[in-house]
Amino acid sequence: MAAFAAQSKSVAAARQGASLQLAAPSVRPAASRLHTCFASASLRAACLGQSVVAPRSRPAAGRRAVSRAQRVSVAASAGKYDYDLVIIGCGVGGHGAALHAVEQGMKVAVIEGHDIGGTCVNRGCVPSKALLAASGRIREMQNAMHLKSMGIQVGSVSFERQGIADHAINLAKTIQTNLKRSLEALGVDILIGQAKFVDNHTVKYSLPGRVDVGGTVTARDIIIATGSVPFVPPGIPIDGKTVFTSDHALKLEWLPQWIAIIGSGYIGLEFSDVYTALGCEVTFVEAMPNIMPGFDKEIARLAERVLIKPRPIDFHTNVIASKVTPGVPGVKPVLIELTDFNTKKVVDTLEVDACLVATGRAPYTNGLGLASIGVDTDRRGFVPTSEKMEVLDKDGKVVPNVYCIGDANGKYMLAHAASAQGISAIENMLGRPHVLNHNSVPAACFTHPEVSFVGVTQEKAEEMAKEKGFPLGISKTSFKANSKALAEKEGEGMAKMLYRKDTGEILGVHIFGLHAADLIHEASNAIATGQTVQDIKFNVHAHPTLSEVLDELFKGAHLDKAAANSSHAAPPKAKQPVAA
Numbered sequence: 001m002a003a004f005a006a007q008s009k010s011v012a013a014a015r016q017g018a019s020l021q022l023a024a025p026s027v028r029p030a031a032s033r034l035h036t037c038f039a040s041a042s043l044r045a046a047c048l049g050q051s052v053v054a055p056r057s058r059p060a061a062g063r064r065a066v067s068r069a070q071r072v073s074v075a076a077s078a079g080k081y082d083y084d085l086v087i088i089g090c091g092v093g094g095h096g097a098a099l100h101a102v103e104q105g106m107k108v109a110v111i112e113g114h115d116i117g118g119t120c121v122n123r124g125c126v127p128s129k130a131l132l133a134a135s136g137r138i139r140e141m142q143n144a145m146h147l148k149s150m151g152i153q154v155g156s157v158s159f160e161r162q163g164i165a166d167h168a169i170n171l172a173k174t175i176q177t178n179l180k181r182s183l184e185a186l187g188v189d190i191l192i193g194q195a196k197f198v199d200n201h202t203v204k205y206s207l208p209g210r211v212d213v214g215g216t217v218t219a220r221d222i223i224i225a226t227g228s229v230p231f232v233p234p235g236i237p238i239d240g241k242t243v244f245t246s247d248h249a250l251k252l253e254w255l256p257q258w259i260a261i262i263g264s265g266y267i268g269l270e271f272s273d274v275y276t277a278l279g280c281e282v283t284f285v286e287a288m289p290n291i292m293p294g295f296d297k298e299i300a301r302l303a304e305r306v307l308i309k310p311r312p313i314d315f316h317t318n319v320i321a322s323k324v325t326p327g328v329p330g331v332k333p334v335l336i337e338l339t340d341f342n343t344k345k346v347v348d349t350l351e352v353d354a355c356l357v358a359t360g361r362a363p364y365t366n367g368l369g370l371a372s373i374g375v376d377t378d379r380r381g382f383v384p385t386s387e388k389m390e391v392l393d394k395d396g397k398v399v400p401n402v403y404c405i406g407d408a409n410g411k412y413m414l415a416h417a418a419s420a421q422g423i424s425a426i427e428n429m430l431g432r433p434h435v436l437n438h439n440s441v442p443a444a445c446f447t448h449p450e451v452s453f454v455g456v457t458q459e460k461a462e463e464m465a466k467e468k469g470f471p472l473g474i475s476k477t478s479f480k481a482n483s484k485a486l487a488e489k490e491g492e493g494m495a496k497m498l499y500r501k502d503t504g505e506i507l508g509v510h511i512f513g514l515h516a517a518d519l520i521h522e523a524s525n526a527i528a529t530g531q532t533v534q535d536i537k538f539n540v541h542a543h544p545t546l547s548e549v550l551d552e553l554f555k556g557a558h559l560d561k562a563a564a565n566s567s568h569a570a571p572p573k574a575k576q577p578v579a580a
């Protein structure tokens, strides 16, 4: 711990531009061998098996960052390690951590075993949002009634499946390139290979079948940011053609006439939006008694009314897909045996053209050699991690200098959560204790319209109120009361805020409606910065905007008298003009 504090001090000193006695650079055999291999961006891309990108000249800021990082590295680690920080896995979590670490003057390497950008960029957020954007346009243009109500007539709307698929593929490639360039510009070394712990300061990396790639690197601190892969329940063989996960579905290789989606969580809902806009019929198979079980019940009911009922979607709840038999497109259907969740009896068999398995994600921690640092993953494979992102060993003790962020720790499997955890981990390793308030992390499902939320559901808030004995306030508003939503003919939506009437603390906000994913941030930032209802009530929103949905929500909150009269309640007094 003392050594850690000393290292942190050196980093801080270097950050402040203090002049430091530089020791001779440490010998970095393995890492420098790899640098030779990846000396240029094009070679690096070639080694990665990616299309070659012309190297860009490094901007001045990047150059500054590198030289500062080098200074810090040598001083901070006293020539002991190759890097201040090595990050295993370069998804959004690893990327976010790397950027913050460089900003803090650290010398950083990322080790990536598959593709830079990880799930989010290559097989997640990015391509799925591209498919949703294209299919959403088609849905809108096909909705003749909606357009007619605004005086618009359109002819028939057609689309090219491959064109939509290409939009997703190209966007993922562009963002992957941007992400890689941003790291290169900051002087982050990108090492290629599957990483494995040797000890808590040393990592080996290699690529199967590639003797020219790999090595060993040492670092003062190491972050595990290895993400996740689709979780497929037992009894479901994935053939990638008729039975598949989101990894395959995002390629949009074909459009089955009738597709069963197992799981009505984020992936299931977003893909139901894409498929139905493109003319497919969907059947949900959901293990829980209601569809969208992870969402606030009232929001889920409204979403069912708007996103499910008017569309060619039906659903079976309280059943699990106990056995799935792949088919042959256009020849043999996929068979899905449904078993009652409670009685465990087979109740039905579906015959569909295809089946998307969207039953959650499993951490990608295999092969990391966690035993070498005394760590056992939990039952589901997640890395036990403290609230400060420190990895915990078998006895629940902190493994010095090893952190875990993102999907691999299972705290909150969202891209921005991974990145925020990365920043938090860096703060902690620099000796500035930081705990991310996961309750302030927003979530959104990008259906048309969107669903978003932050904090707890109404069900949970009621439970908390009962347990702790505080009066629960619930403020609600409809998009029908919002001029901008009505101008867009998008009045179908609601927002709800759960708060403590005695203190004004915001416990949760849920939105269903046009641009809900963008609207949630005012609420999530308020929770993150500890603003209360009294504070935000007096904020001013431009008119006419969808943001006024939140304005309505905040103004509609009623506090207990004492809280209402608390110091926050009075609007800040206007400043008197300074006398000349």
Ligand SMILES: Cc1cc2nc3c(=O)[nH]c(=O)nc-3n(C[C@H](O)[C@H](O)[C@H](O)COP(=O)(O)OP(=O)(O)OC[C@H]3O[C@@H](n4cnc5c(N)ncnc54)[C@H](O)[C@@H]3O)c2cc1C
Binding pocket: 088, 089, 090, 091, 092, 093, 094, 111, 112, 113, 114, 115, 116, 117, 118, 119, 120, 121, 123, 124, 125, 126, 128, 193, 194, 195, 196, 225, 226, 227, 228, 246, 267, 364, 367, 368, 405, 406, 407, 408, 413, 414, 415, 416, 417, 418, 446
């Ligand atoms: C279809 C889909 C849509 C999604 N949409 C959204 C969305 O809209 N918004 C949102 O917030 N989230 C979304 N997510 C979730 C989001 O993608 C993840 O939460 C996020 O990618 C997690 O980031 P990460 O950095 O923890 O891991 P990942 O992005 O999974 O990256 C981990 C990286 O580590 C690498 N790796 C693993 N093991 C090793 C090893 N031993 N050595 C070297 N490298 C290794 C992997 O190859 C991978 O590149 C979506 C997910 C899916 C599947």
Ligand SMILES: NC(=O)c1ccc[n+]([C@@H]2O[C@H](COP(=O)([O-])OP(=O)(O)OC[C@H]3O[C@@H](n4cnc5c(N)ncnc54)[C@H](O)[C@@H]3O)[C@@H](O)[C@H]2O)c1
Binding pocket: 233, 262, 263, 264, 265, 266, 267, 268, 270, 285, 286, 287, 288, 292, 293, 294, 319, 320, 321, 358, 359, 360, 361, 412, 413, 414, 443, 444, 445, 446
């Ligand atoms: N917009 C976004 O932010 C976004 C989009 C897609 C994915 N993601 C992330 O990716 C992760 C995975 O998404 P997901 O939709 O696969 O998981 P999820 O956890 O959101 O939903 C899985 C659903 O499958 C059901 N289920 C599980 N096993 C089942 C079985 N055998 N039979 C029937 N139903 C079963 C569950 O009850 C649940 O409703 C999520 O954690 C999410 O955070 C986020």
